[in-house]
Amino acid sequence: NAGVTQTPKFQVLKTGQSMTLQCAQDMNHEYMSWYRQDPGMGLRLIHYSVGAGITDQGEVPNGYNVSRSTTEDFPLRLLSAAPSQTSVYFCASTQGGANTGELFFGEGSRLTVL
Amino acid sequence: GIQVEQSPPDLILQEGANSTLRCNFSDSVNNLQWFHQNPWGQLINLFYIPSGTKQNGRLSATTVATERYSLLYISSSQTTDSGVYFCAVAGSARQLTFGSGTQLTVLP
Numbered sequence: 001n002a003g004v005t006q007t008p009k010f011q012v013l014k015t016g017q018s019m020t021l022q023c024a025q026d027m028n029h030e031y032m033s034w035y036r037q038d039p040g041m042g043l044r045l046i047h048y049s050v051g052a053g054i055t056d057q058g059e060v061p062n063g064y065n066v067s068r069s070t071t072e073d074f075p076l077r078l079l080s081a082a083p084s085q086t087s088v089y090f091c092a093s094t095q096g097g098a099n100t101g102e103l104f105f106g107e108g109s110r111l112t113v114l
Numbered sequence: 115g116i117q118v119e120q121s122p123p124d125l126i127l128q129e130g131a132n133s134t135l136r137c138n139f140s141d142s143v144n145n146l147q148w149f150h151q152n153p154w155g156q157l158i159n160l161f162y163i164p165s166g167t168k169q170n171g172r173l174s175a176t177t178v179a180t181e182r183y184s185l186l187y188i189s190s191s192q193t194t195d196s197g198v199y200f201c202a203v204a205g206s207a208r209q210l211t212f213g214s215g216t217q218l219t220v221l222p
Contacts, residue, residue, distance in 0.1 A: 033209070033210075040214070044212075090157065102159060103202070
């Protein structure tokens with residue numbers, strides 16, 4: 001049972017480039033989310049989805065897009081990368097909603113924007 | 115939204131010591147979880163505990179929802195307990211809010 005799988009684990013981009021961080025889960029969880037973690041800070045929610053076809057913004061959504069075409073996958077797209085998006089990104093999922101379920105995290109993706 | 119405060123921000127212990135980490139939150143919650151982020155960056159669930167008390171080996175947690183706080187107890191600490199401990203809460207909103215964590219260092 002793989003749980004939550006993120007790819008790539010490391011990525012270096014130049015300012016203005018675009019890329020997609022992939023997230024897949026094999027637990028049939030309805031709720032999926034993306035967080036970013038910056039040094040000395042907790043995790044901040046970027047976007048989340050309560051099921052296929054449904055997405056919503058979190059605390060820091062600017063500069064990121066998401067879609068949820070299947071229950072398993074929840075990719076995060078950076079449209080035009082900026083140095084302020086240098087961070088570690090975590091994908092997470094839960095069976096219940098975020099306000100009721102136990103959250104499981106992927107191993108993280110470290111992104112550097114030059 | 116809900117505010118989450120964790121204390122202390124940093125804690126250094128000798129192996130074998132006990133410790134208590136605290137999480138205060140500003141509103142009623144439906145969900146409270148404790149996570150451990152190890153030195154390799156992995157986030158591991160410790161407890162799902164919106165109320166009551168749970169124990170798992172040397173770790174236990176208590177949430178007093180009416181007084182808006184939760185405590186994480188670590189007994190007989192080991193070097194492998196080092197890392198950052200996060201508390202995260204959610205009320206009626208569909209998102210978990212994280213505290214800024216307690217950095218724990220256990221010395222051999």
